[in-house]
Amino acid sequence: MALGHTIPELLDRGCELAAGTGARFHQWTAGQWQSWSFSAFRQTAADWAAGLAAWGVSPGERVALIMYSDVQFGLADMACLLSRLVTVPVEPSQPAASTRFMLQDSGARTVVVSSRALLLRLLRQQAIAETVCRAVVVDASETLSLPSEQLPDRLEIITSARLRQLGQSAPTRREIYPSDLATIVYTADESGGLKGAMLTHENLSADIWAAFSSMPRLTLGEAETALSFLPLNHIFARAFLYGHYRYGHHVYFSTPKRVMKHLQAVRPTIFITVPRLLEKVYEQVEVSVKKTRGWRGWLLRWGWQLAQQEQLSWSAYLQLWIARWLVFRPLRQAFGGRLRYFICGGAALKPEIAIAFHAVGLPVKQGYGLTETSSVVSYTRGRWSQPGTVGVPIPGVELRLAKDGEVLVKSPYTMQGYYHNPAATQAVLDADGWFHTGDYGEFSPEGLLRLCGCKKQLFKLSTGKYIMPQPIEAQLRQSALVQQAVVVGPQQKFCAALIFPERSSLAIEAASVGLSLSREALLTNSIILARYQTLVDRINAELPHWSTIKRFCLLEAQLDAQLSRAEIYQQFAAAIDSLYRDRDVTAVEPPAVRSRLPLLLRPLASLRGFAH
Structure with missing residues (x-):
């Protein structure tokens, strides 16, 4: 075990290795790869860190990173760590209420956002909590044009270019300790809320060092090339990025939509996925x-x-x-x-x-x-x-x-x-x-x-996203048409639901539209299914996109309240399987794009359009 280290120390070691090998960070921008040497990456992060200190951000403060998963996230994260700050990574696409909770609960007074457009969207959604008084917008210009009517008076905004200038005029590096808190990462709890896991520099650096050192024949330096496309606000991808710092590897930042194309172009030796x-x-x-x-x-x-x-x-x-x-x-x-x-x-x-x-x-x-x-x-x-x-x-x-x-x-x-x-x-x-x-x-x-x-x-889900079924089930049960509901989907690609109708309400609903059918026939009737679809759509509108119910079925059976979730899944396995059965095998993927792959597997061309 390699205990007693900080995350910036991993980057320092990587810089030593990369100095003799030429390993770099690469970001896909405007149709081409833009590259940073390890030393340029470290210097930029150090300038940002000094800029944060000059701007008045004190050691131990929490800084929220509401950012896309690219090299700029890595720079902002490293800058905070160098400045002895605590990062709070936030997924940009999550519901505004969740973002607001993370900012309030962590006490973050500073946020870093990926773009002007993202900041304006967050402000319109009222996702930025009142506790936040500073915002850094990643932008190459020194000043930023923003509509004043959308900006709260309390919020002081600076661009990353201006932040770097501040740091260059007052260079400083704070003392960091392995026991220092490095990040607070929020995860879902069973009630539908969020809780922030506190991880120190030593927790993270030692874990990924142990993981990398146990990989058979993993080499140091530019011989290894990593392609990263998973969300860096999740600890899985971020920890691996720290490992690549330590080992001095080439790192290419891609996106879920481009990852299959970039796999063929970059030809990585290391690739993590879900x-x-x-x-x-x-x-x-x-x-x-x-x-x-x-x-x-x-x-x-x-x-x-x-x-x-x-x-x-x-x-x-x-x-x-x-x-x-x-x-x-x-x-x-x-x-x-490769x-x-x-x-x-x-x-x-x-x-x-x-x-x-x-x-x-x-x-x-x-x-x-x-x-x-x-x-x-x-x-x-x-x-x-x-x-x-x-x-x-x-x-x-x-x-x-x-x-x-x-x-x-x-x-x-x-x-x-x-x-x-x-x-x-x-x-x-x-x-x-x-x-x-x-x-x-x-x-x-x-x-x-x-x-x-x-x-x-x-x-x-098989995408790696956590699902909190109980709040969704509770919302379904609020309808007079629903007696019980069970959200399903462990290790599947999307959420679905088993809905057990309230019999008397269903009968009244059927009579109101002139249906005189048996209960079993009602469960597959298109008019009745449309009523339940309206209910599901209303609930989906308030959920993160990965939690939405894509399919459901109505069941006549009685649900035993004493059964565990695993037992329910087992009892209704046939119904659950039917929800995940591909109804049109030709529609499993988006329309295929012409591929450079050999003719034998040309249908695999549609994998270029993979969307996480």
Whole structure:
């Protein structure tokens, strides 16, 4: 374990490595890559840090980063850390009420926003809390033209260019300690609220250093190239960025919409993702297998059948080796053709997808971690690789199972607690220092951790987004037409709902529109379904886009209130499966774009349009 370090120290080491190798940070801007050397990145961040100090932002203050996931986020984050400030990352697209809560709860008096347009939108939505008195807008100009009628009198605004000028005229670097609080990262709780996990410099630097140092044959310097597209306000992507600082790697910042195109252009050796991207690729291959005709179709079906098998005979393995080069080479090229560390986290990856990717020559390392553990707890690697598991712990992490099967974690990387929320802290951190994850697990005979479900009411989509089902269910139950509702979607690509109608209200509604049908027939009647769709649409309008209910079904059955969520999912498994069954296999992805991929897998061109 590498304890006793700060995050800026990781960048300092990376600068030493990059000075002799030429590794750089790269941002896609205006149709081309714009690059920063490690030393230029560090100097810009240091200038911003000195500017914040000259502007009167005191050590220990919380600074909210309402920013897109690009190199500017990295600069603002590092500037705050250098100035001994505490960052509060905020997703720009989340509901205004959530943004406002984070700013109020953290006591942030300064915000950094990615653009003038974003600042104006936040002000219109009244997302900027009254406690905020300073705003930094990332802009290359010294002054910013803003409509005065939209600006609160309390808010002093400065551009990043002007901030840098302030810093250059009064250069300073504050003393930073490993025990200093580095960030407060807000996560969802079961009631629909938010709680801020407090992580120190040592928590984060030591965790990612342990994770990187345990990657087999990971090299220092420009030999490794990382492509980053996941949200940096989540600890998963941000921790990996810190690891790339330490190791002096090339880092390219992409977006969900451009990531498939950039994979082919950048050809990274390191790529972290969430299951949803891999699911999209898997689904698109399935479409190709079904739609392609002639000899190409025969080859695809032959290779894909081999790729589905976990256990292969020697003859089948030889066939798969041939298929990797004859059939699946274009798929590997779609990911750049150089991947050495293909890491999936944020949510569980389905075993069949892991098996298929390994078979085609793209082995995926599956990881497990939480915001409260500074990101990485365990991951598959080397001989500890088995589909359906998340491997073994990284150095410094202890794992054990509680009597009920809950996964417990103990390490020096565990958070300090939830900000201003001692009750929530005591609920998950026991007296012996074990963090109660809220996830059920078991160990394989080889000692690998396998996740088996959630003890907590929260669940994750395959996009890595947390869903709080109870508040959504409560809103559905407020309608006279709904007796009970269950939101579903663990490890799926979107949320859906099982709705149990209130029988008498449903009968009245049917009579009001002249329907005289049996109860079962009413549940599939287009007029009745439209009434419930109106209800769902009204609720969706108030939810973050990732939490909206995309599909629902009406069920005649009675819901036993004593059942756990897992038992409900099991009892109504057939209904849930029907909600996620592709109703039109040709509509799984957006319309295909012409591709440079070889003809055999040309349908994979639509993966360029992946949207997280």
